[in-house]
Amino acid sequence: MIQDDPKSSPHLVIIGGGFAGLWAARELARTPIRITLLDRGNHHLFQPLLYQVATAGLSAPDIAAPLRHILRRQSNVTVLMAEADAIDTANQSILLREVAALDYDFLLIATGATHAYFGHDDWAAHAPGLKTLDDALSIRRRILSAFEHAEVETDPAKRRALLTFAIVGGGPTGVELAATLAEIARHTLRNEFRRIDPRDARVLLIEAGPRILAAVPDVLSQKARKQLEKLGVEVRAGSPATRIDADGVCIGD
Ligand SMILES: Cc1cc2nc3c(=O)[nH]c(=O)nc-3n(C[C@H](O)[C@H](O)[C@H](O)COP(=O)(O)OP(=O)(O)OC[C@H]3O[C@@H](n4cnc5c(N)ncnc54)[C@H](O)[C@@H]3O)c2cc1C
Structure with a gap:
């Protein structure tokens, strides 16, 4: 157990070094409290990119910076890389994975959110979310491998399948991903393969609701759709994904 000295200043533990946790710690730089910023990773991640x-x-490294480095000049903060497993509120203590428990006087939980599979958690194996660096690197590997495998595939149907990319979810992340993927296929990779034309890649954006970018006014949503289509993205709005497995994705109307 990491014990607190009862005579010392109050101890605030912040779980999570995302925007919320990191900014809370910074705002408290001039207050007479000891802060422990706890995160299961060692970095702050700029998720929008x-x-x-x-x-x-x-x-x-362009979008992740070590929390220790960011907070190196803030003397009232200790950064700890550990995963919070449970909170014992009666004893004001946090149980950590692989590290001794940590006492607190005040606790701020800023552990963020995660994506949902709407009750189909088995889809995760085939369709990763995009929340962490590991997710992003895994998606990158899958995209680049698909082009590489298509280059050596002789069966036209299999080649077409390899060059078909489906993105489920027409929110900001899905829209950005679809547009960038289409740009890569049409422009970035244009002259880099000999047996396939990357411009043949199909990029589908699948959205259950009636339009993409549901949070913005209809006029902007329509504009975004037009721009995506100009880039070659096939937008399927009003089409919920009904099944996702190793062979592909089924969509309903
Ligand atoms: C792909 C993507 C694009 C986005 N684009 C935009 C955008 O363009 N504009 C915009 O305003 N917002 C955008 N967002 C949303 C924005 O990034 C989030 O709202 C913001 O990151 C939330 O901050 P947070 O601190 O609450 O959580 P997070 O940033 O998720 O941070 C939570 C932290 O808690 C840590 N943690 C979780 N559980 C534990 C545990 N048990 N023990 C220890 N540590 C733990 C995690 O490692 C993480 O570092 C985007 C999000 C994503 C995923």
Whole structure:
């Protein structure tokens, strides 16, 4: 157990070094408290640019910086890389994976959110989400491998399958990913293969709701759709994914 000295200043533990946890710690720089910022990773991640890592436009260090480095000048913060497993509120203690428990006087939970498979968790094996660097690197590997495998595939049907990319979810991340993927296929990889034409790649954006980017006004959503289509993306709105497995994705109307 990591014990607190009862005479010392109050101890705030922040779980999560994302935007919320990191900014909370920074805002408290001039307060007379001790802060422990706990994260299961060693870095702060700029999630809005994950799609760029997933599509090979940026590399991992471009969007992730070590929390220790960011907070090196803030003397009231200790950074700890550990995963919080459970919280014992009665004893004001956090149980950590592989590290001794940590006492707190105040606790801030800023562990973020994760994507949902709407009750189909088995889809995760075939359709990774995009929340972490590992997710982005895995998607990048899959995309680039698909082009490589298509280059050596002689069966036209299999080649077509390899060059068909389906993105489920027409929110901002899905739209950005689809547009970038289409740009890569049409422009970036244009002259890099001999047996396939990357411009033959199909990029499908599948959205259950009646339109993509549901959070923005209809006029902007329509504009985005037109721009995607100009890039060669096939937008399927009003089409929920009903099955995802190793062979592909089924969509309903
Ligand atoms: C692909 C993508 C694109 C986005 N684009 C935009 C955009 O363009 N504009 C915009 O405003 N927002 C965007 N967002 C949303 C924005 O990134 C999030 O709202 C923001 O990151 C939430 O911050 P947070 O601190 O609450 O959580 P997070 O940033 O998710 O941070 C949570 C932290 O908690 C840590 N953690 C979780 N569980 C534990 C545990 N048990 N123990 C220890 N540590 C733990 C995690 O490792 C992580 O570092 C995007 C999100 C994604 C995924």
